Amino acid sequence: MAQIKKVNQGLIVSKALLRKSGIRPRKRLGQNFLEDPAVIEKIIAHAGFDKNDVVIEIGSGLGALTIPILPYIHHLVATEKDLLLITILKERLSLKEKGKMTFISGDVLKLDFKEIYDKFSKKIRIVGNLPYNISSPFLEKLIINRNYIKNAILMFQYEFAQRLTAKPKNKEYGALSVISQYYARISPLIKIKRDAFYPKPKVDSMVLEMDFTKPYLHQAENEVNFRKTVRAAFSCRRKTILNSLERGIVFASREMIAKALTKCLIDPKRRAETLTIDEYIHLSSILMSDKTIP
Numbered sequence: 156m157a158q159i160k161k162v163n164q165g166l167i168v169s170k171a172l173l174r175k176s177g178i179r180p181r182k183r184l185g186q187n188f189l190e191d192p193a194v195i196e197k198i199i200a201h202a203g204f205d206k207n208d209v210v211i212e213i214g215s216g217l218g219a220l221t222i223p224i225l226p227y228i229h230h231l232v233a234t235e236k237d238l239l240l241i242t243i244l245k246e247r248l249s250l251k252e253k254g255k256m257t258f259i260s261g262d263v264l265k266l267d268f269k270e271i272y273d274k275f276s277k278k279i280r281i282v283g284n285l286p287y288n289i290s291s292p293f294l295e296k297l298i299i300n301r302n303y304i305k306n307a308i309l310m311f312q313y314e315f316a317q318r319l320t321a322k323p324k325n326k327e328y329g330a331l332s333v334i335s336q337y338y339a340r341i342s343p344l345i346k347i348k349r350d351a352f353y354p355k356p357k358v359d360s361m362v363l364e365m366d367f368t369k370p371y372l373h374q375a376e377n378e379v380n381f382r383k384t385v386r387a388a389f390s391c392r393r394k395t396i397l398n399s400l401e402r403g404i405v406f407a408s409r410e411m412i413a414k415a416l417t418k419c420l421i422d423p424k425r426r427a428e429t430l431t432i433d434e435y436i437h438l439s440s441i442l443m444s445d446k447t448i449p
């Protein structure tokens with residue numbers, strides 16, 4: 156009950172707040188503000204925050220998630236590219252709330268995760284209703300910084316989330332699925348209808364958890380090669396795995412690739428979307444056992 160009360164206190168009416176400040180939502184910055192208190196409540200419940208948690212929020216906006224999260228955690232680092240929204244959010248915060256926060260204005264893609272990790276001497280939790288145009292580069296940033304991150308609770312466009320969680324033999328299964336599922340255990344949490352936002356986006360969303368403390372069971376010998384093999388395999392989805400790899404891996408001849416596939420018991424006529432993560436791990440180690448792919 157206490158939690159529901161807090162969430163309702165955090166509920167904002169974005170339209171009214173923006174109108175009062177004389178500003179319009181900026182499409183370019185993916186400004187679709189969360190309005191539904193039931194959704195905010197569910198996100199917080201699924202996140203299971205702890206009083207010692209240090210959280211980085213991606214795009215704090217008008218504070219729809221920020222304010223309700225604050226009572227449950229130790230410190231929140233709010234990143235936001237739109238300086239006007241930071242000003243509005245600061246006005247909505249009590250002194251006590253401000254004391255638990257750091258604001259970083261600017262592009263989250265340039266944020267130094269290690270600096271925050273070092274400052275608090277602990278793994279960070281990430282939360283955010285992501286501006287959708289940065290989904291792919293932000294994911295890449297998370298993967299690069301995975302050693303500083305405990306987990307990430309993120310809202311993505313529904314179709315993007317489906318690609319992240321897709322399994323082999325599905326049309327959504329691609330390089331993004333294989334590489335993301337290699338580095339983190341990904342669990343779909345909540346599907347969110349477009350009506351939960353102002354302004355209403357054209358598509359629905361999905362909240363996912365990416366747990367970087369639980370990567371894939373098996374490890375690749377050389378992760379650079381693993382990623383390159385996966386990307387090359389999916390470079391021509393309609394071709395056979397042999398043809399895609401021949402095109403995507405410049406240093407290896409068709410014969411070498413065919414030999415490696417046979418050694419891994421992979422039929423060269425299969426397509427990239429039928430191979431499992433284990434098969435990609437094995438294939439990358441055979442294909443370039445003694446070198447890093449240029």
Ligand code: SAM
Pocket residue numbers: 184185186187188189190213214215216217218219220234235236237240261262263264283284285286287289
């Ligand atoms: N968290 C708020 C909510 O749920 O209502 C806002 C979410 S809105 C989908 C995305 C927010 O990210 C916007 O406030 C936008 O200004 C901000 N933003 C967009 N691009 C960004 C970037 N590269 N770095 C940091 N913030 C960004």
